[in-house]
Amino acid sequence: MRTITASPSIDEKLVGPEYPYESKQEVAIAGMLENYGIPFLYKQPTLVIENGKRCIEYADFFLPAYNGLAIDYIIESNSAIYRRKKNIYQDNQIPAVLITRKDLNQNGWQKNLYHRLESINRRPSVYR
Secondary structure, X not given: OOOXXXXXXXXXXXXXXXXXXXXXXXXXXXXXXXXXOOOOEEEEEEEEEEOOEEEEEEXXXXXXXXXXXXXXXXXXXXXXXHHHHHHHHHHOOOOEEEEOHHHHOOOOHHHHHHHHHHHHHHOOOOOO
């Protein structure tokens, strides 16, 4: 009997052991974090409250050394996904940086992101 194996889709080829991230932009962000020596967890599950219900949110990058700061790559800042993520992080008092395509297209984006992370990490925590 002959065994037929399906050829992998384009997405399966991109997401593999040598390319574990969901996008090239995430690869760039991970590279920047590694270059600056910032330890991170990728797609770390985090319990949040959204609309009065508990749910799990997966930040693209979770920085334990930066008081649990989250980094998410979202293509457009005027999208519903961007607004949802921003609200979830604010409502749950999770420090976060939302990065867009526009941010990554700027010269020196790595240095700018590093300075944003440092400034957020230095702020005193405010609890309601």
